[in-house]
Amino acid sequence: MEFKQNVLCIGAGYVGGPTMSVIADRAPDVKVTIVDINKARIDAWNSEDLPIYEPGLYDVVKRARGRNLFFSTDIDGAIREADIIFVSVNTPTKTFGHGAGMASDLQYWEKTAREILAAANGSKIIVEKSTLPVRTAEAMSTILNSNDKGIHFEILSNPEFLAEGTAIRDLETPDRVLIGSEQTPEGLAACEKVVDLYARWVPREKILTTNLWSAELTKLTSNAFLAQRISSINSISALCEKTGADVSEVAKVMGQDKRIGPHFLKASVGFGGSCFRKDVLNLAYLCEFYGLHEVSAYWKSVVDMNEWQESRFVSRMLENMFNTIAGKRIAVFGFAFKADTGDTRESPAHHVVRDLLDERALPIITDPKAIPEAKRDLADVLDKVQFEADPYAAAKGAHAIAICTEWKQFCDLDWKRIYDGMEKPAFVFDGRNLVDAPALRDMGFRVFQTGR
Numbered sequence: 001m002e003f004k005q006n007v008l009c010i011g012a013g014y015v016g017g018p019t020m021s022v023i024a025d026r027a028p029d030v031k032v033t034i035v036d037i038n039k040a041r042i043d044a045w046n047s048e049d050l051p052i053y054e055p056g057l058y059d060v061v062k063r064a065r066g067r068n069l070f071f072s073t074d075i076d077g078a079i080r081e082a083d084i085i086f087v088s089v090n091t092p093t094k095t096f097g098h099g100a101g102m103a104s105d106l107q108y109w110e111k112t113a114r115e116i117l118a119a120a121n122g123s124k125i126i127v128e129k130s131t132l133p134v135r136t137a138e139a140m141s142t143i144l145n146s147n148d149k150g151i152h153f154e155i156l157s158n159p160e161f162l163a164e165g166t167a168i169r170d171l172e173t174p175d176r177v178l179i180g181s182e183q184t185p186e187g188l189a190a191c192e193k194v195v196d197l198y199a200r201w202v203p204r205e206k207i208l209t210t211n212l213w214s215a216e217l218t219k220l221t222s223n224a225f226l227a228q229r230i231s232s233i234n235s236i237s238a239l240c241e242k243t244g245a246d247v248s249e250v251a252k253v254m255g256q257d258k259r260i261g262p263h264f265l266k267a268s269v270g271f272g273g274s275c276f277r278k279d280v281l282n283l284a285y286l287c288e289f290y291g292l293h294e295v296s297a298y299w300k301s302v303v304d305m306n307e308w309q310e311s312r313f314v315s316r317m318l319e320n321m322f323n324t325i326a327g328k329r330i331a332v333f334g335f336a337f338k339a340d341t342g343d344t345r346e347s348p349a350h351h352v353v354r355d356l357l358d359e360r361a362l363p364i365i366t367d368p369k370a371i372p373e374a375k376r377d378l379a380d381v382l383d384k385v386q387f388e389a390d391p392y393a394a395a396k397g398a399h400a401i402a403i404c405t406e407w408k409q410f411c412d413l414d415w416k417r418i419y420d421g422m423e424k425p426a427f428v429f430d431g432r433n434l435v436d437a438p439a440l441r442d443m444g445f446r447v448f449q450t451g452r
């Protein structure tokens with residue numbers, strides 16, 4: 001079949017995979033190719049067993065794969081064929097040199113830009129999908145456009161706002177799509193082509209266009225504001241525990257104020273995921289770089305509060321379990337950073353497990369989707385932790401249950417059966433305010449929830 005346009009995405013991860021699958025699903029006359037340096041990942045995308053768990057994703061992939069959606073490792077061939085190239089490679093926090101621990105590590109991005117340059121035989125539109133520091137597009141434009149092939153690259157920024165676990169819904173009915181471009185005739189023309197792509201299923205008024213740097217900064221700022229809301233409510237959860245107020249009641253009433261709004265006010269064991277920590281630190285680094293020390297410190301405190309909230313969880317267990325958990329079996333319910341994903345990047349559960357190990361407790365981890373990832377994250381301490389697919393088995397003989405992920409499955413368990421199998425007194429530390437605490441107390445559990 002003759003395709004109207006060739007779209008390529010480099011990086012078949014949590015962002016690139018779902019985003020491009022939805023584009024292919026919604027634009028059947030566009031050929032969408034996704035490439036990755038990781039062959040195992042591409043093989044998985046081509047199989048029944050996709051490399052990431054995301055509700056609804058498989059149905060979308062199945063509809064488009066082989067029709068106009070292709071997963072491949074032929075990066076150079078795909079670059080040559082493409083009109084528009086989305087780049088969605090990872091940009092982790094730098095672990096070395098200048099800005100270590102805060103700045104983004106741009107080595108994969110730059111390497112990808114140079115690969116594009118080497119393989120390209122005609123002008124292309126390059127779209128940043130990865131979250132990048134402000135003014136990266138400018139640097140990439142310099143690298144790409146200093147070529148002697150006589151070809152031109154227009155760089156756009158199209159940050160992705162999907163949240164894991166709801167990625168397909170977020171992509172199919174987004175609150176907004178953002179496309180930043182240079183405000184030159186070429187920049188605006190390139191921008192229009194990407195607008196047209198999204199306009200096949202997103203209402204035009206939801207597709208917002210800005211200059212390049214506004215787009216890059218908006219992504220960092222959106223995540224920083226979301227993370228800040230969680231740190232704010234988590235800070236209040238600590239005060240609630242001291243005063244006898246209930247953080248859920250406080251959040252509910254606050255949320256009725258239209259100016260505050262009801263979403264993203266759930267107190268928790270802490271926020272995780274690949275974006276929040278990285279993006280907030282990146283924003284703080286950017287401010288520091290421009291000499292805005294107070295602004296930098298303000299945003300950095302969002303991450304500090306999150307770390308404190310994570311550490312507070314095991315401290316509270318200790319306080320209530322007679323100041324020792326050494327040798328005690330602690331069932332950890334949930335290792336993913338949130339429900340409906342197998343992703344464990346920056347998961348608060350990981351922090352909790354490390355704290356449990358410091359106290360010489362024995363964590364038994366159960367999670368509906370993330371056990372393989374948990375085993376990988378804990379590879380250095382595999383002799384000190386256990387894994388159980390079945391939550392009843394995980395809780396058997398345990399002194400306490402630590403709920404770290406808000407999997408709905410955990411609500412539906414037979415908690416009486418769990419209680420009967422545990423050491424007494426049986427404790428539940430609910431880092432997600434998931435369970436019906438009064439009902440569990442009636443069964444005999446000692447229940448501690450966040451901010452209550």
Ligand code: UDX
Pocket residue numbers: 010011012013014015016035036037038041088089090091092108109111112129130131132160274
């Ligand atoms: C990534 C970034 O981490 C994030 O900042 C951005 O907002 C979106 O893209 P994610 O999709 O979750 O997020 O990352 P990941 O699942 O790690 O996927 C990145 C993929 O790029 C990996 O599959 C990796 O193999 C691939 N990659 C990396 C390349 O194909 N080429 C490279 O040079 C480097």
Ligand code: UDX
Pocket residue numbers: 160161162163164165223226230263264265266267268269270271272273274275276337338339
């Ligand atoms: C986030 C942004 O929401 C998304 O727009 C962006 O593109 C990527 O980063 P994600 O990290 O996938 O998405 O999930 P999100 O739903 O934002 O949750 C992040 C963390 O915050 C999770 O650990 C979650 O459990 C926690 N959280 C969320 C809370 O603790 N309380 C809340 O009220 C909401």
